Amino acid sequence: MDPIAEFNMVGLSYDGQIDVLKDVNLVIRNGDFRFLTGPSGAGKTSLLKMIYLAHKPTSGSLSLFGQNVANMPRSDQPAIRRRIGVVFQEFRLLDHLTAFENVALPMRVAGVNQLDYRQDVTELLTWVGLGRKMDALPATLSGGEKQRVALARALVSKPDLILADEPTGNVDPIMGERIMRLLVELNRLGTAVIVATHDLALVRRMKKNILRLKDGTLTLHGPLKDAAPAGPGTSAASTPYTEASATGDRLDEAEPEAARRSS
Numbered sequence: 001m002d003p004i005a006e007f008n009m010v011g012l013s014y015d016g017q018i019d020v021l022k023d024v025n026l027v028i029r030n031g032d033f034r035f036l037t038g039p040s041g042a043g044k045t046s047l048l049k050m051i052y053l054a055h056k057p058t059s060g061s062l063s064l065f066g067q068n069v070a071n072m073p074r075s076d077q078p079a080i081r082r083r084i085g086v087v088f089q090e091f092r093l094l095d096h097l098t099a100f101e102n103v104a105l106p107m108r109v110a111g112v113n114q115l116d117y118r119q120d121v122t123e124l125l126t127w128v129g130l131g132r133k134m135d136a137l138p139a140t141l142s143g144g145e146k147q148r149v150a151l152a153r154a155l156v157s158k159p160d161l162i163l164a165d166e167p168t169g170n171v172d173p174i175m176g177e178r179i180m181r182l183l184v185e186l187n188r189l190g191t192a193v194i195v196a197t198h199d200l201a202l203v204r205r206m207k208k209n210i211l212r213l214k215d216g217t218l219t220l221h222g223p224l225k226d227a228a229p230a231g232p233g234t235s236a237a238s239t240p241y242t243e244a245s246a247t248g249d250r251l252d253e254a255e256p257e258a259a260r261r262s263s
């Protein structure tokens with residue numbers, strides 16, 4: 001089966017300026033769960049957006065579900081996007097639609113009959129703790145509540161891949177844990193998940209492999225160890241991303257000590 005996403009020596013620069021991404025190699029397959037970490041401005045959102053067809057590579061090649069994006073007709077893009085659920089800060093809810101209608105929108109756009117999605121939408125909103133706010137308009141929801149509606153909207157069409165950019169950024173720790181458990185459960189059922197986050201405590205708890213972006217370069221790391229006092233022998237180890245390293249070789253700490261201490 002074709003990988004969901006395959007980056008081959010991908011570079012990205014905006015307006016021909018600085019290279020945000022350099023020679024990125026990455027394969028995402030069904031059932032993968034990856035955290036995406038790195039300093040602010042490292043290019044995490046840019047990388048996720050490339051997978052959602054918002055930016056094309058400046059160099060190298062990117063294939064989604066076996067199709068090279070360089071020669072993908074525009075008319076094929078909606079079908080690709082439907083297979084990907086996104087939770088991005090800037091993909092806001094539509095203000096004139098209720099929480100229920102926002103979550104239902106991808107199904108409506110895909111031409112699904114309301115009778116076939118009503119229950120799923122209701123269950124999802126209940127699961128994210130918004131069972132009583134289904135008729136609320138976004139303007140009356142808190143930031144965290146909006147984020148949870150966006151999460152439900154990303155999940156409703158049962159995508160092959162979920163891209164989540166700081167999905168726990170605006171919610172309290174209990175809801176954050178709950179959102180992560182939902183993503184893990186979906187992943188257990190086969191959905192691939194990529195979560196961009198600065199929350200190293202979360203990354204450490206979840207014990208999943210980590211993609212780290214720094215200076216435009218992507219490296220793969222094994223799960224973070226439980227917090228331990230910093231000292232000699234705990235320095236960061238990293239390796240350029242390769243398929244071999246993606247099979248689970250443990251690469252130890254992914255974050256520099258400063259980042260670890262601040263988590």
Ligand SMILES: Nc1ncnc2c1ncn2[C@@H]1O[C@H](COP(=O)(O)OP(=O)(O)OP(=O)(O)O)[C@@H](O)[C@H]1O
Nearest residue numbers: 014015020038039040041042043044045046047198
């Ligand atoms: N549309 C754009 N046009 C020009 N430059 C952009 C654009 N989008 C992002 N950039 C720049 O690309 C770099 C990477 O941005 P990006 O948002 O991908 O980083 P990030 O790792 O997600 O950061 P953060 O952790 O702060 O969210 C930044 O220097 C940013 O200013």
